[in-house]
Amino acid sequence: MNLLGVCLVATLLAPAEGPLRIDSVVPLPAQPHASDPAVIWYDDFDGPEKRYTEARGGLDDRVGFGGAGRSMTCRYEEGERGVGDRKVFFGDSPTGRVVRRGETFTDVYWRVYVKHQPGWAGGGEAKLSRITSIASPNWSQAMIGHVWTSGETLTLDPATGVRGDRVVTTRYNDFANLRWLGNRPPARFPISSPGEAGWWVCVEARVKLNTPGKRDGLMQLWIDGRLESERTGLDWRGRYDRHGLNAVFLESYWNDGSPVGQTRWLDQFVISTRPIGPVVAPRRPVLLVGGPSPGPPRAWEAEVAGDDEVVAWRSKPVTASTRVTVDASSGSFAGPLAGADRLAAGARYAIRVRSLDPAGSGASWSGWHQAFRTASE
Template sequence: MTQFRLTNLLFLLCGGVVSCGGVASAGAEQVPEAPRIDSVGMAESQPHATDAAVIWYDDFDDPATQRQYPERSGETTDATRFGDRGRSLQMDYRKDERGTGGRKLFFGDSPVYPAQAVRPEETFTDVYWRIYVRHQPGWTGGGPAKLSRATSLTPPGWRQAMIAHVWSSGEALTLDPATGVRGDRVVTTKYNDFANLKWLGNKPASQFQLHSREESGRWVCVEARAKLNSPGKNDGLNQLWIDARLEAERRDLDWRGGYADRGINAVFLEAYWNDGSPVDQSRWIDNFVVSTEPIGPVVCPRNPVLFVTPNHGPGGQRSWEAEIANDPAGQSVVWTSRPLRGTDRVRVGPDTGQFVGSLAGANQLDASQVYFVRVRQQGATGPWSAWSPWHQPFRTL
């Protein structure tokens, strides 16, 4: 058989569309990458602003709120923002540098900046904190070591009874709890007194790869919890949720031994990259909440707007579609969009798609329900991408 006839036979066996056995067809089509939902349009008023359980809420929109942080670096920006409104905190990384941008919040019985502490004189032993974080598209180098921490500061100065670190682990996130107490006595003598800290375990890390290229370019909900142990017992708890899924936890912790003079009284948002960034790049923080109760994702109207990430190819985009489910595994889909063209957003409703399943015939989503979204796009030449994972959770009013 001649080489010409063999090549044509292989072309026919492969359907004339894709390469097979190293022989590429002239009509090969590029399958685009699966996009993501960048963010959702929030309700004008978030319940965190008036919830008695909330210690602090900052959407980074009000300059006066920024001045309430005793220590802060980096500027807010309206160039990158959640839900296409307001502002966010920008963290910048220059090549080989460790990053700029951060906020230090003090509250309760903090001995540091007591005059500027939020809800002073209160003692908090169980604290949740939530942020949304967005890494620029094509983020490189894995995770900066630091993202956030909650801590118990004790007098004199910056001695720490415990620290609940939320740190990077490669492209993932991990919890790295530490205690500065032995028996009922604080043994640290300064901030980050590594010689006197006892580490309580930093594995396993999250399955979700927050710092991967695939998850860059969109807002991700990150929530953590630190619950102090009862004095003298090993019943402390440290937990991490990403996109409303429990990703890591440390149970039976002895955060503070028998020490009970101070509670958790500070949460810090941090940019520090121990080894420096391999390239110039940025990330952003928004919708920062500290509470004594679980926080969860942002709250949206029952006909929310979904914002899709820009197309990064390969090739152009013909259209995109989104689906909404009321469970994180997508077992119960309740709305499907029609193919959408020439727009980066869609308002969920019967005019832009179809309510299905338990919401068949409805014209809006159920109230007080957490939903998850997935999305796919069609390339300019016709093929569809795979569906994205279910992500970008939100709660309806």
């Protein structure tokens, strides 16, 4: 596909059935994560399957970020706890198929895009991801930073397996010997609600280990580019310093089981020593619409703005199509980009969308969401 013709693909909804959202932005085929030396692991699930230490569940070639490619499937049968997991081990891990072997990491970011099927039921599905410090071949853990659900939102649930300078856990998930540091605060964004199903949401987390002997550890959570939850002053590991952060897991385990058969998808998975942020798209990118439930195509329009929410481009009404290219033929550039034919290079943007009735009147705009960054040139 010509990069200048990359499009924003949209699954349209009838306004009565739920608000429109931008499903995803078609990213550059070569994301910078693939060659960034700060990146520990990158998987867009589109090429040859990567070798994880553990991998359960398949890939779906019908659902992918950007409207093409594949994604990791988390499948929940009615009453079941889910299938779909990937485990990455790195650095100084004493077990597993280890990447970046021998390095020590104390500050790590990880990002994944999450999509719940339209009509999602049952609220939060418990487990999404975790980062941990594996301290022995039998998987004893010095600490764990969980990203779990709290109701329909995500929350941070840190735990330590250290007392003083000694790891006291004896196995994986040794709950009897873990000390929980507090399951809080919940994020504001209801990622597992029916009203926010049907489109891709960017979830990024960070853990910074404490300096041995100090309470200066950190855990943060961003959703769709916004800082939604943060814990400071954490004592992750006491005075222990033999192992750093060395494993990140994507998970599907739903403690109570799913009330119905349904699917969640994960895509664009990155682990890095630096902030990751959203996908990178061409300067003439595409905003695709999705939402809580499928419906017949309707007329719609979209706007693109920078972090200041000053509109940089607005589309013409879009009919009989599920995609629009951000260019001068399908809309107009505005504000500091008035008269331009593409978005600024290396800039961060977000999108909002609304449906139009047959008379051309617009429904309420969605919030600004689906952040992306443009190519640097």
